[in-house]
Amino acid sequence: MSGFGNAFSSSIGKKFIMGITGLFLILFLIVHCFINALIFINDGGLTFNIGAHFMATNWLIRAGEVVLFIGLLVHIFQALRLTLQNQKARPVKYAVNDGKANSKWYSRSMGLLGTLLLIFLVVHLKDFWVVSRFTGIPTVDANGHEDLYAVMREKFQDPVRVAVYILAMFSLCYHLLHGFASAFQTLGWNHSKYNGIIKGLGVWYSIIISILFAAMPIAVYAGLIN
Amino acid sequence: MSTGNMNLTLKVWRQKNNNTKGALVDYKLSGISPDMSFLEMFDVLNEDLINKGEEPVVFDHDCREGICGMCSMFINGRPHGPKDLVTTCQLHMRSFNDGDTIVVEPWRAAAFPVVKDLTVDRSAFDRVIAAGGFISVNTGNAQDANNLPIPKMQADAAFEAAACIGCGACVATCKNASAMLFVSAKISQLALLPQGQPERYRRVQSMVAQMDAEGFGNCTNTGACEAECPKGISLENIARMNRDFATSKFISEETV
Ligand code: HEM
Ligand code: SF4
Ligand code: FES
Numbered sequence: 001m002s003g004f005g006n007a008f009s010s011s012i013g014k015k016f017i018m019g020i021t022g023l024f025l026i027l028f029l030i031v032h033c034f035i036n037a038l039i040f041i042n043d044g045g046l047t048f049n050i051g052a053h054f055m056a057t058n059w060l061i062r063a064g065e066v067v068l069f070i071g072l073l074v075h076i077f078q079a080l081r082l083t084l085q086n087q088k089a090r091p092v093k094y095a096v097n098d099g100k101a102n103s104k105w106y107s108r109s110m111g112l113l114g115t116l117l118l119i120f121l122v123v124h125l126k127d128f129w130v131v132s133r134f135t136g137i138p139t140v141d142a143n144g145h146e147d148l149y150a151v152m153r154e155k156f157q158d159p160v161r162v163a164v165y166i167l168a169m170f171s172l173c174y175h176l177l178h179g180f181a182s183a184f185q186t187l188g189w190n191h192s193k194y195n196g197i198i199k200g201l202g203v204w205y206s207i208i209i210s211i212l213f214a215a216m217p218i219a220v221y222a223g224l225i226n
Numbered sequence: 227m228s229t230g231n232m233n234l235t236l237k238v239w240r241q242k243n244n245n246t247k248g249a250l251v252d253y254k255l256s257g258i259s260p261d262m263s264f265l266e267m268f269d270v271l272n273e274d275l276i277n278k279g280e281e282p283v284v285f286d287h288d289c290r291e292g293i294c295g296m297c298s299m300f301i302n303g304r305p306h307g308p309k310d311l312v313t314t315c316q317l318h319m320r321s322f323n324d325g326d327t328i329v330v331e332p333w334r335a336a337a338f339p340v341v342k343d344l345t346v347d348r349s350a351f352d353r354v355i356a357a358g359g360f361i362s363v364n365t366g367n368a369q370d371a372n373n374l375p376i377p378k379m380q381a382d383a384a385f386e387a388a389a390c391i392g393c394g395a396c397v398a399t400c401k402n403a404s405a406m407l408f409v410s411a412k413i414s415q416l417a418l419l420p421q422g423q424p425e426r427y428r429r430v431q432s433m434v435a436q437m438d439a440e441g442f443g444n445c446t447n448t449g450a451c452e453a454e455c456p457k458g459i460s461l462e463n464i465a466r467m468n469r470d471f472a473t474s475k476f477i478s479e480e481t482v
């Protein structure tokens with residue numbers, strides 16, 4: 001890319017990519033959470049299945065799905081690259097390092113939290129995405145839509161899976177408690193009049209989205225939804 | 227030197243040079259005054275060692291009043307020890323308790339190789355500055371200062387950034403050994419003033435490139451640097467640097 005020099009290969013440029021893909025994933029999660037929350041209507045999944053059908057067939061959404069996967073892969077790839085480089089920047093570790101004296105544990109554990117998320121994502125994609133896109137959803141609902149809702153109810157009868165999902169939402173919450181505001185700082189969007197709003201929004205977003213997502217398997221497993 | 231009543235166990239990093247491996251070595255000290263500075267306590271230790279015919283501990287220091295930035299010691303897991311907003315020379319033994327064990331290590335970063343014991347080579351910082359941390363001024367008379375009005379807020383922010391003493395505590399404490407706080411302070415002190423404008427976007431590109439070439443890590447925005455900086459340099463400077471970097475790469479037509 002002549003003219004842009006090392007815009008994206010420099011340390012700051014790499015973080016720009018991290019921040020942009022991170023914010024993009026944050027936006028995606030809003031859509032994802034909204035559609036999934038349709039199960040709480042508790043109408044036997046009819047509304048939820050309409051949403052799922054739309055997501056599976058709308059060409060714009062399908063194109064978005066490609067962008068989403070690219071964004072996610074770039075985020076993961078860049079995270080790996082940054083983490084390896086950062087480890088190389090301190091070849092000899094401290095015998096004593098009092099990290100908690102100056103920073104939050106989750107800000108120092110983004111790689112670990114991200115890795116937990118990645119493991120979860122593999123399980124999660126296998127559970128739902130592979131089924132709805134490739135292996136096929138076995139039944140249809142009263143509207144004649146593929147009954148993804150039934151698939152979900154069946155998956156969440158398994159307590160181990162429910163536990164994995166809940167644990168993953170803890171990871172997501174902490175990943176974003178740091179990541180949300182961090183992305184703004186990375187992109188240079190630091191402004192005394194807005195910093196409080198960004199920080200507050202980040203905390204609320206992280207907590208609400210994680211609780212909503214975690215509530216889904218819990219509600220199904222506990223039989224609150226049928 | 228006043229004698230006191232503190233007994234301490236020190237675990238000090240001893241390393242002959244950058245080609246040999248180092249290790250923590252235990253030393254017992256007694257009669258330390260709580261009024262001594264941390265460096266004076268090390269003077270007592272070194273006197274002891276010299277009297278015993280052993281090699282004294284090599285450590286960096288110069289002004290001993292918190293302005294030169296030389297006194298790099300990683301004390302019990304924190305740069306410059308347990309107090310905020312002080313350098314090692316400004317740290318007093320009354321911040322510790324009688325009977326304490328104190329672990330003292332050098333700054334640890336690939337870009338700061340150990341010279342000997344607690345002394346590291348921070349010339350990477352000098353090279354980052356040399357890459358652009360200056361303004362080019364033609365000779366001649368200085369113009370009237372009133373020709374260069376600077377808003378008070380701007381002047382204050384530049385002054386605060388200029389308080390950086392180049393100690394390297396930010397690098398030492400960062401989990402990634404990133405130099406972003408230091409480099410952003412050196413960029414901001416000029417970017418905020420009219421004199422710094424002509425070279426503003428060249429400067430940020432050159433200095434960031436040099437920072438990367440020196441092998442410092444990348445920033446995760448943990449905020450540890452800001453918390454440990456003896457001069458209270460703010461993370462805002464990092465955001466400003468990132469913003470200037472984006473402008474220099476995507477908006478300015480000058481690529482360095
Ligand atoms: C839906 C999932 C995810 C979302 C919404 C998300 C969001 C974010 C955000 C907003 C940031 C902050 C970027 C910045 O500081 O500029 C971030 C950083 C990070 N993410 Fe993620 N992320 C997700 C998944 C992952 C995964 C799967 C991994 C790893 C395999 C990962 C690893 C990291 C790491 C290591 C960082 C810190 C980078 C650094 O500052 O050095 N993330 N993420
Ligand atoms: S920014 Fe603070 S910690 Fe870093 S070198 Fe400057 S004075 Fe030291
Ligand atoms: S010796 Fe100069 S700042 Fe400590």
